[in-house]
Amino acid sequence: MRITHFELNAEDGVETEDGSVALQLSEQGRDFLKKVHPGAMSHFGILLNLSKGKGCVSRVLQAALRPSSPGQAVPLRGTKGGVGILVGESSPSAAKPQRVRDLSEMPGPGTWSNLVEFFLKNGFSRIHDIQLQHTQQYGKIFKSHFGPQFVVSIADRDMVAQVLRAEGRAPQRANMESWQEYRQLRGRATGLISAEGEEWLKMRNVLKQRIMKPKDVAMFSAGVTDVIADLIKRMKCVKVQEGASETITDVNNLFFKFAMESVATILFETRLGCLERQICQETKDYMEALELMFSMFKTTMYAGAIPKWLRPFIPKPWNEFCRSWDGLFRFSKYRVTQKHFCNLAVLLLQTSFTLSWSTYLLARNPAVQRVVYEEIVRNLGSDVTPKAQDLSKLPLVRGVLKETLRLFPVLPGNGRVTQEDMIVGGYFIPSGTQLALCHYTTSHDNEVFDQPGEFQPHRWLRKNDVDRVDNFGAIPFGYGVRSCVGRRIAELEIHLVLIQLLQAFEIQVAPNTGTVPAKTHGLLGPGKPIDLKFVDRK
Numbered sequence: 432m433r434i435t436h437f438e439l440n441a442e443d444g445v446e447t448e449d450g451s452v453a454l455q456l457s458e459q460g461r462d463f464l465k466k467v468h469p470g471a472m473s474h475f476g477i478l479l480n481l482s483k484g485k486g487c488v489s490r491v492l493q494a495a496l497r498p499s500s501p502g503q504a505v506p507l508r509g510t511k512g513g514v515g516i517l518v519g520e521s522s523p524s525a526a527k528p529q530r531v532r533d534l535s536e537m538p539g540p541g542t543w544s545n546l547v548e549f550f551l552k553n554g555f556s557r558i559h560d561i562q563l564q565h566t567q568q569y570g571k572i573f574k575s576h577f578g579p580q581f582v583v584s585i586a587d588r589d590m591v592a593q594v595l596r597a598e599g600r601a602p603q604r605a606n607m608e609s610w611q612e613y614r615q616l617r618g619r620a621t622g623l624i625s626a627e628g629e630e631w632l633k634m635r636n637v638l639k640q641r642i643m644k645p646k647d648v649a650m651f652s653a654g655v656t657d658v659i660a661d662l663i664k665r666m667k668c669v670k671v672q673e674g675a676s677e678t679i680t681d682v683n684n685l686f687f688k689f690a691m692e693s694v695a696t697i698l699f700e701t702r703l704g705c706l707e708r709q710i711c712q713e714t715k716d717y718m719e720a721l722e723l724m725f726s727m728f729k730t731t732m733y734a735g736a737i738p739k740w741l742r743p744f745i746p747k748p749w750n751e752f753c754r755s756w757d758g759l760f761r762f763s764k765y766r767v768t769q770k771h772f773c774n775l776a777v778l779l780l781q782t783s784f785t786l787s788w789s790t791y792l793l794a795r796n797p798a799v800q801r802v803v804y805e806e807i808v809r810n811l812g813s814d815v816t817p818k819a820q821d822l823s824k825l826p827l828v829r830g831v832l833k834e835t836l837r838l839f840p841v842l843p844g845n846g847r848v849t850q851e852d853m854i855v856g857g858y859f860i861p862s863g864t865q866l867a868l869c870h871y872t873t874s875h876d877n878e879v880f881d882q883p884g885e886f887q888p889h890r891w892l893r894k895n896d897v898d899r900v901d902n903f904g905a906i907p908f909g910y911g912v913r914s915c916v917g918r919r920i921a922e923l924e925i926h927l928v929l930i931q932l933l934q935a936f937e938i939q940v941a942p943n944t945g946t947v948p949a950k951t952h953g954l955l956g957p958g959k960p961i962d963l964k965f966v967d968r969k
């Protein structure tokens with residue numbers, strides 16, 4: 432087999448240290464290869480995915496290819512015994528290719544400065560800020576050590592896209608060791624969030640049949656609407672208690688109860704009464720256990736960062752981590768969800784934080800709120816209860832959610848463990864490396880988003896049917912086969928509740944609220960309570 436011609440662009444060739452050249456396939460290159468020799472794909476181990484249409488434009492063909500040996504089969508670095516074929520040479524006009532660098536050459540904070548930052552300066556609650564700070568200091572790809580863990584952080588939209596597009600059939604999320612260890616210790620089943628490999632695939636396939644598509648989740652619309660009616664009733668009661676101020680203090684508390692009630696409605700087809708005046712004791716205890724879990728987020732991080740051999744000397748973090756999980760597992764009512772999803776608390780907080788941030792942003796930007804409200808009145812009506820099928824008429828409401836999650840991505844960073852060798856940002860990253868994808872930083876990158884600090888839901892409006900405003904800079908639900916399985920449910924709930932809140936109230940910032948900083952409590956939540964005024968529209 433010999434492919435005689437192959438176009439290379441300047442950025443396609445990356446020179447390795449020993450003078451050989453690694454090929455980075457451009458889209459044209461890949462298409463060309465497919466056209467001239469479809470069979471060749473099977474010989475390019477690393478290209479197997481591409482032939483199934485799952486590859487990525489900038490995927491690197493990690494071959495140690497000699498520029499002078501076109502047509503020769505050579506071993507591919509980073510593939511399991513695959514061979515590649517040099518199909519051409521860089522055009523003479525091509526700029527000098529870059530050298531592939533080793534991880535030892537990657538910049539990043541030293542172990543000690545990281546220890547001081549995280550353990551002495553409370554860095555675990557400022558993970559999002561540290562992401563920004565480290566990106567400024569070390570660039571868009573840098574390495575760090577957290578106790579026994581070594582992490583490569585990626586804060587560049589295109590590199591994030593490269594990593595996620597290259598994923599295999601069962602991507603591995605990082606940082607779940609503590610959860611897995613706890614579950615093994617106590618004999619608890621692994622949930623979807625922390626499962627890996629074949630076990631994950633099996634669970635995911637079961638769930639995805641039920642809740643992955645917008646049209647499948649539309650059937651939950653009526654149930655969610657009932658819960659929203661209860662939420663608004665509850666808000667009106669609280670306002671009456673507050674008297675003339677019309678203020679609801681710490682809105683997240685109320686939105687958390689709403690999230691819990693609607694998840695129960697959707698997933699266990701039951702009502703818990705979280706939005707009633709009197710909450711049943713078991714639900715109350717469960718909510719307290721969840722709060723404890725989150726107040727102990729720091730402990731969770733310490734539990735993961737302290738090596739096992741140090742535990743006899745510093746036992747507290749691991750013991751507390753187990754104690755808070757034991758607390759949550761006591762509640763048999765919630766076991767079904769715990770079993771499937773692993774951490775119900777995370778899911779509830781994702782929804783409640785997002786609702787808190789979006790109402791806060793609407794209150795802080797009254798002009799934007801007015802335009803969104805006008806869209807609702809114009810395209811739906813001021814008192815028509817929305818259904819799932821109405822959402823396509825309200826692109827700005829959808830923009831509000833996207834923009835909220837861009838400014839405050841509840842998961843400010845995500846993890847992946849590389850499953851094969853890769854070259855990212857000019858660095859050779861071996862298989863098994865833990866990556867941290869810095870979504871908070873890419874969401875605030877002014878090379879990716881114009882005026883990134885501004886709340887502009889209209890930036891997400893499509894100009895026409897072919898316009899795509901998707902952007903790897905902001906992927907709050909993740910991307911690909913391991914992305915959020917509850918995305919469609921969360922979107923449905925949040926869109927429906929935002930519409931009805933805006934139909935019922937004009938949302939204003941309470942005088943004492945001021946600017947609310949974000950804080951990482953595992954997820955990116957408000958750093959202080961958000962108090963808002965909900966002024967009746969009629």
Ligand code: HEM
Binds near residue numbers: 836
């Ligand atoms: C605003 C609300 C939410 C946001 C922003 C959000 C975001 C995310 C993100 C970023 C991930 C990780 C994806 C990845 O690694 O690529 C994730 C995973 C997950 N989410 Fe959500 N989520 C939300 C609500 C929900 C809800 C309501 C549910 C359940 C009903 C849910 C269920 C899950 C599950 C089970 C996973 C793990 C998926 C897996 O590992 O296969 N999420 N979510």
